[in-house]
Amino acid sequence: MPPVGTTVQDLFPTLSENGDWPVMNDNVWEILDPNSAEGLMAQLERMLTSLGSSIPEPHSGTIFDDSNGIIHIHPGAKIGPGVLVEGPAFIGENAEIRQGAYVRKGSWICARVVIGHCTEVKHSLLLPDAKAPHFNYVGDSILGTGVNLGAGCKLSNLRNDGRNILIRDGETGDLLVDSGLRKFGAILGEGVQLGCNVVTNPGTIMETNSGAWPNVTVSGLIKSGQTVKE
Numbered sequence: 001m002p003p004v005g006t007t008v009q010d011l012f013p014t015l016s017e018n019g020d021w022p023v024m025n026d027n028v029w030e031i032l033d034p035n036s037a038e039g040l041m042a043q044l045e046r047m048l049t050s051l052g053s054s055i056p057e058p059h060s061g062t063i064f065d066d067s068n069g070i071i072h073i074h075p076g077a078k079i080g081p082g083v084l085v086e087g088p089a090f091i092g093e094n095a096e097i098r099q100g101a102y103v104r105k106g107s108w109i110c111a112r113v114v115i116g117h118c119t120e121v122k123h124s125l126l127l128p129d130a131k132a133p134h135f136n137y138v139g140d141s142i143l144g145t146g147v148n149l150g151a152g153c154k155l156s157n158l159r160n161d162g163r164n165i166l167i168r169d170g171e172t173g174d175l176l177v178d179s180g181l182r183k184f185g186a187i188l189g190e191g192v193q194l195g196c197n198v199v200t201n202p203g204t205i206m207e208t209n210s211g212a213w214p215n216v217t218v219s220g221l222i223k224s225g226q227t228v229k230e
Contacts, residue, residue: 011189141185157185170220
């Protein structure tokens with residue numbers, strides 16, 4: 001059983017079963033397993049095979065590299081100059097990828113998402129209306145609807161020793177579960193708000209409407225509505 005508060009319904013209560021996003025089971029982090037037949041990468045590649053390639057005429061300096069996978073960008077998405085997108089990748093309707101952003105392979109970008117200037121996204125799912133708008137790093141992570149990352153936020157995805165990432169209680173530090181993943185950034189439930197320059201340690205899970213003050217480091221499972229202040 002997953003830890004209390006970490007199921008799909010707990011983290012993404014308004015997410016319907018029908019939409020331009022992958023299927024997740026109650027151990028939500030398992031979708032970040034790049035070797036799983038039901039992982040983010042595998043589901044993305046199946047969807048892209050069905051949709052086919054869709055690449056707009058690039059702005060000056062914009063690069064769409066589909067040498068390693070299909071890129072499908074909705075005609076209503078806005079892609080700024082100097083953007084680099086690597087396939088496989090999906091960018092949904094009315095998403096905005098601003099100047100100088102780097103969208104790496106395995107990125108599933110849903111409708112109305114904002115990826116801002118100098119933000120890097122890698123093997124991650126950004127659900128509708130999530131925002132990573134200014135100098136952010138989003139690696140092996142899931143951002144729920146209405147999530148906003150303050151300028152300079154980094155979602156760290158790899159332990160220094162390279163070992164499996166553990167999910168711990170954010171208050172006590174007690175071990176809740178071994179994720180089985182070597183790379184796992186953060187799972188941010190709907191409405192999570194992070195202040196400027198927040199860093200989340202690998203394996204962070206923040207429940208709905210939680211948050212963090214600027215310049216703090218967040219670790220473990222953070223309860224719904226809780227604000228991390230130091």
